[in-house]
Amino acid sequence: MATILREWSYRYPWFYDGVIRLAALTVGGETKFRQLALDGLEITPDLHLLDLCCGDGQATRFLVTRSAHVIGFDASPIAIERANQNVPEAKYVRGWAEAMPFEDQQFDLVHVSLGLHEMRPVQLWRIMQEVHRVLKPGGVFTLIDFYVPVNWLYSLGLNLFLLLFETETAWQFIKTDLLDLSARVGFQEADRTLYAGGSLQVVHARKGTQ
Template identity: 30%
Template sequence: MAELSSQEREYLPGVGKHYLLPFYDVLHRVSGLGAVHREMIEAAGLSAGHRVLDVGCGTGNLLRTTGKRYGGVELFGVDPDLKMLARAERKMRRAGLRATLDRGFAQELAFPDASFDRVFSSLMLHHLDGPSKGEMLAEVRRVLKPGGLLVLSDIAHHGHGHAAKGISEAGFTVEPTRTRTLRMFGDVGIEVAKVH
């Protein structure tokens, strides 16, 4: 069976259905996800000059918060949803921030090897099936520089469990999971993982 290209892959929109996009940022505010994003940014240990990629960046909330806090980092985001990316571009522009935002899929990141210091992913992993999760983690490992960090949050209920085992199997050293409870999402695990 031939591999699917970026243009042919199916994906699940951030809130499950395209018509729910207007509620994405409302859900972000109401759930308290901003606090998880701030903890992820803190855990990333960012410095001026770092290149940061957000895989499944949605409407750019995590990138915008990162850029506001660390003006000297280069911001990149990928998401398969063009409508999400259009919102992210508007939000970054209104905040006076620059980011390179591209349509793309987590399983086939269009970046050279060892091109990022940090990779973020927030509440996206559970959208992928088992093989796609492995592909995404392999791609993240590939684009991270030696010693680079993956900082990932994902839901930890409805049978999904924490992502730490899969991340470790992909060749990362994983810190103990930090668990936070969010309104409407339940438990969310924050994983900090370093490239061997």
């Protein structure tokens, strides 16, 4: 279930960005929110980064400050067009995350911000396999997305947010163990850090070097 607010958030960039800005106050503001998944990673300008489900380039904007080789990828032609205008420093490719048109072992880092909660379980499985395939040996997958809050106040906030803006996939997603999923697709190490009372998770998973 979702409401008209979901449609508005896709139709009007100012509305989506405003909602995210408001929600990001729970972690200290949008700039902080957009960098949480990158914290602790050594990203040098020569690394090849993929912003998967890049939307209008909201997170791509931060990736291009770290590397000169950033590709934004999204299924929506409108999102790709807006991202191109908003963050021209990156290159963009349109397609489905379940079947990415990239070579094996092309990227050092694959980043997904608020993208995977939109996927059905079978899509999620396929996308995780694709992420593993396109990463170089030793490459890192990093994600920021919703999770199950640990206290009632954040639980109330997240439930309200999901009711207003999201569909059934988000409710399923927060119960999915991404560490287990990462291990099953072949990642060697994975860890999760929780923010905003547990309503946000950052997952880092590293591909083995063999």
